[in-house]
Amino acid sequence: xxxxxxxxxxxxxxxxGLVRTLRPRAADSPLLDLASNDYLGLARHPxxxxxxxxxxxxxxxxxxxxxxxxxxxxxxxxxxxxxADFCGFEAALVFSSGYAANLAAVTAxxxxxxxxxxxxxNHASLIDGCRLARGTTQVVAHADxxxxxxxxxxxxxxxxxxxxxxFSVDGxxxxxxxxxxxxxxxxxxLVVDDAHGVGVLGAGGxxxxxAAGLAGADDVVVTVTLSKSLGSQGGAVLGPARVVEHLVNxxxxxxxxxxxxxxxxxxxxxxxxxxxxEPERATRAREVATALxxxxxxxxxxxxxxxxxxxxxxxxxxxxxxxxxxDCRAAGLLVGCFRPPSVPDGISRLRLTARADLSEExxxxxxxxxxxxxx
Numbered sequence: 001x002x003x004x005x006x007x008x009x010x011x012x013x014x015x016x017g018l019v020r021t022l023r024p025r026a027a028d029s030p031l032l033d034l035a036s037n038d039y040l041g042l043a044r045h046p047x048x049x050x051x052x053x054x055x056x057x058x059x060x061x062x063x064x065x066x067x068x069x070x071x072x073x074x075x076x077x078x079x080x081x082x083x084a085d086f087c088g089f090e091a092a093l094v095f096s097s098g099y100a101a102n103l104a105a106v107t108a109x110x111x112x113x114x115x116x117x118x119x120x121x122n123h124a125s126l127i128d129g130c131r132l133a134r135g136t137t138q139v140v141a142h143a144d145x146x147x148x149x150x151x152x153x154x155x156x157x158x159x160x161x162x163x164x165x166x167f168s169v170d171g172x173x174x175x176x177x178x179x180x181x182x183x184x185x186x187x188x189x190l191v192v193d194d195a196h197g198v199g200v201l202g203a204g205g206x207x208x209x210x211a212a213g214l215a216g217a218d219d220v221v222v223t224v225t226l227s228k229s230l231g232s233q234g235g236a237v238l239g240p241a242r243v244v245e246h247l248v249n250x251x252x253x254x255x256x257x258x259x260x261x262x263x264x265x266x267x268x269x270x271x272x273x274x275x276x277x278e279p280e281r282a283t284r285a286r287e288v289a290t291a292l293x294x295x296x297x298x299x300x301x302x303x304x305x306x307x308x309x310x311x312x313x314x315x316x317x318x319x320x321x322x323x324x325x326x327d328c329r330a331a332g333l334l335v336g337c338f339r340p341p342s343v344p345d346g347i348s349r350l351r352l353t354a355r356a357d358l359s360e361e362x363x364x365x366x367x368x369x370x371x372x373x374x375x
Contacts, residue, residue, distance in 0.1 A: 016318065016340075017317070017318045017319035017322060017339075018318060018339055018340065018341075029334075030332065031329065031332055031333065031334040032332060032333050032334065032362055032365060032366060033334045033355070034333065034334060034335050034336075034352045034353055034354075034355075034358075034366055035334045035335050035336040035351075035352075035353065036334075036353060036355075037196075037227065037228035037229075037353055038228070038231055038353075038355060039199055039200055039228055039229045039285045039309045039353060039354070039355060039356065040199055040200075040205070040229045040230075040231065040271075040275065040281045040282070040285060040355070040356045040357075041231075041281075041355050041356050041357030041358075042229070042230065042231035042271045042274065042275075042281075043231035043232075044231075045231065045271070045274065047270050047271075047273075047274050048231050048232070048267050048270045048271045048274065049267070050270065051266040051267045051268075051269060051270025051271070052232070052263040052264070052266050052267035052270075053263070053266075054266055055075055055262040055263050055265060055266025055267070056262060056263040056266070058075075058262070059073050059075060059262035060262065061261070061262075061263070062258070062261050062262075063258055063259030063260060063261055063262060064258075064259075065258060065259065066255065066256060066257060066258055066259060067248075067254060067255075067257075067259045068248070068254075068255060071258055071259025071260075072259060073259075073262055073265070075262055075265045075266060075269070076094055076259065076260065076265055078269060079092075079094055079265050079268060079269045079272075080092040080093060080094055080236070082269065082272055082273070083224075083236055083238065083268075083272060084238055086206060086272060086275075086276065087198065087206050087207050087209070087210060087215060087222065087224070087238050088206060088209075088210050088215030088216050089215060089216055089222065089238040089239055089240075090216060090239070090240050090241045090244075091238070091239065091240065091241040091243075091244040091245075092236050092237065092238045092244065093236060093237045093244045093247055093248065093254065094226075094234060094235070094236045094259075094260050094265065095234060095235045095236060095237070095253060095254060095257070095260065096234060096235075096253075096257050096258060096259065096260050097225070097227075097233070097234060097235050098125065098193075098195050098223065098224065098225030098226070098227060098234070098235030099125040099128075099235070100235060100253040100254075100257060101223045101224070101225070101235030101236055101237050101253075102123070102125035102126050102128075102129050102193055102223050102235070103125060103128060103129045103132060103251075103252075103253045104129075104237060104247055104251035104252070104253045104254050105129065105191050105221055105223050105237050105247070105251075106126060106129025106130055106132075106133050106160070106162060106191060107129055107132050107133045107134075107251065107252065107253075108246060108247050108250040108251040108252075109160055109189060109191060109221065109243070109246075110130075110133035110134065110135035110158070110160050111134055111135065111158060112134040112135065113134075113135065113157050113158065114133075114134075114135035114136070114157060114158035114159060114160060115135055115136055115137075115138065115151070115152070115154075115155040115157070115158070115159040115160070115188075116130050116133060116135050116136065116137045116138070116159075116160050116161075116162055117137075117138050117140055117148050117151045117152060117159070117160070117161045117162065117188075118130050118137055118138070118139050118140070118161075118162045118163075119139075119140065119142055119143065119162070119163040119164065119174065120139050120140065120141060120142045120344060121142040121143070121164065121167045121169065121344050122162065122163060122164055122167075122193075123164055123167075123168055123193060123195070125193070126162050126163075126164070126193055129162070130162065135158070135160070138151045138154075142167075142344075143163075143167075143172065143174055143175055145175055145178030145179050145181065145182045146182070148161050148179055148182045148183070149182040149185065149186070152182065152183070152185075152186035152188050153186065155186075158188075159183075159186060159187070159188035159189070160188060160189045160190070160191055161179055161182070161183050161188055161189070161190050161191070162191045162192075162193075163176075163179060163190075163191075163192050163193070164192070164193045164195070164196070165192045165193065165194045165196070165197040165201075165207070165208035165209065165222075166194075166195075166196035166197045166200075166201070166208060166307060166308040166310065167196075168195070168196055168310065169310075169312060169338055169342075169343050169344070169349065169351070170304040170310070170312040170349075171196070171289070171304060171306040171307060171308055171309070171310025171311060171312055172304065172306075172307050173197075173201075173208060173307035173308065174192065174208075176192065176208060176209060176212035176214060177212050177213070177214075179192075180212070180214055180217070180219075180220065183219065184219065188219075189219050189220075189221065190214075190219060190220050190221070191220075191221045191222075191223070192208070192209060192220070192221075192222055192223070193222075193223045193224075194207045194208050194209060194222050194223065194224050195223070195224060195225040195228060195235075196228065196308055196309070196310060197209075197211075197308060198224045198225075198228075198229055198230075199228065199229020199230060199275060199281075199282060199285075200229060200282055200285050200286060200308045200309045201282070201286075201307075201308055202282075203279070204275065204276070204279030204282055205229065205275050205279060205281065205282030207222065207224070208308075209222050218240050220239065221237060221238070221239035221240075221243055222237070222238040222239060223235060223236070223237050223238070224236050224238065226264065226268040226271075229271075229275070229282075229285075230267075230268045230271040230272060230275075231267065231268075231271050232264045232265075232267035232268035232271060233260070233261070233264035233267075233268075234260040234264050234265065234268060281356040282356070284356040284357075285308075285309045285354055285355065285356040286306075286308065286309065286354075288309070288354035288355065288356065288358050288363060289306040289308065289309045289310070289311055289354035290306065291354075291360075291363050292306075292311045292352060292354055292363060292366065292367065293305055293306055293311050295363070295364070295367040296311070296313060296367055296370065296371070299367060299370075299371040300371075301313055301314075301370065301371060301374065302314040306354070309353055309354040309355075310351065310352070310353060310354075311351075311352040311353075311354060312338075312349045312350070312351055312352075313349060313350040313351075313352065313370065314347060314348075314349055315347075315348040315349055315350060315375065316348075316375055317348060318339040318340065318348045320348070320375040321337050321338075321339055321348035321349065321350065322337055322339070323375065324337075324350060324373060324374065324375055325337035325350060327373035328350075328369055328370060328373055331369045331372070331373060332369070333365070333366055333369040333370070335350045335351065335352055335370070336350065336351035336352070336353070337349075337350060337351070338350075338351050350370065352366070352370075
């Protein structure tokens with residue numbers, strides 16, 4: 001029977017406690033949200049919503065085509081210029097998603113005969129970029145510049161090291177300065193995904209590469225998403241102008257994909273300008289993460305010290321993690337639940353996101369619920 005193998009896989013997922021389901025949320029949900037990636041609390045900010053509405057009224061509901069045909073509006077160009085300037089890079093290129101941006105950067109910058117050195121903890125989008133690239137990929141130990149250095153030393157020719165800046169599972173930060181040093185010793189490029197860093201790390205939220213002194217470097221390319229700190233949708237690649245020009249001509253997820261919807265571009269631009277006026281939002285997000293970690297560990301829970309706005313709390317098993325998250329939800333708290341195969345080390349977790357707009361009372365409430373529902 002066609003697709004009969006699907007039933008076998010579904011049964012295996014049920015036995016392992018790994019079935020995933022969609023839970024549509026209501027617009028007026030009463031749950032305290034510590035699951036979304038809205039780090040700065042901007043997704044519903046009036047200025048951000050107004051930016052989306054104004055863009056939709058001006059440009060319509062969709063981009064109408066690929067970026068190279070009709071999908072580039074003046075608004076896209078404005079967003080790219082301001083995003084590059086804010087993060088300290090020469091140029092930027094906006095994509096329909098952060099996933100598409102990562103696929104573009106890795107595949108277009110790793111031609112046949114090249115080596116890609118990929119961190120073992122990288123996000124799925126970077127992993128998929130490595131799989132699709134024509135170069136050879138070598139996976140190395142997590143957050144280990146010496147492992148990157150050793151791998152690059154085995155190769156002659158074009159090479160690239162690829163890493164998240166803040167890893168989405170535990171919220172730990174990559175040693176960017178060490179990675180850049182290892183790459184420069186071997187003339188390799190460095191591509192880093194700052195999805196969880198921009199808006200949270202660096203001066204005023206300018207990102208982890210900016211904080212590490214790598215912004216604007218001619219051998220560093222950064223990808224970002226517009227769907228986390230900026231509360232919108234889409235992604236971008238930042239880097240030297242010649243790299244961006246190359247992506248326009250060679251990146252398949254740019255050439256053959258419909259452009260980012262104008263409403264998303266308008267919302268992201270409004271959020272970026274708001275962050276420029278209110279840089280304290282980035283500081284507050286980090287403060288909330290630190291407070292959550294301190295109070296969770298004081299309550300006897302095993303939480304990973306956050307380097308940005310993600311706080312990870314270990315669970316005994318996938319089944320208990322799912323039940324824990326469900327019990328939190330029943331108590332009015334929405335938390336993330338990460339299980340295999342989403343976690344590279346096989347350890348299930350509750351994943352909490354610290355938002356800049358959380359009050360002290362909400363932080364205390366979240367800790368009480370998580371501690372009170374522990375397995």
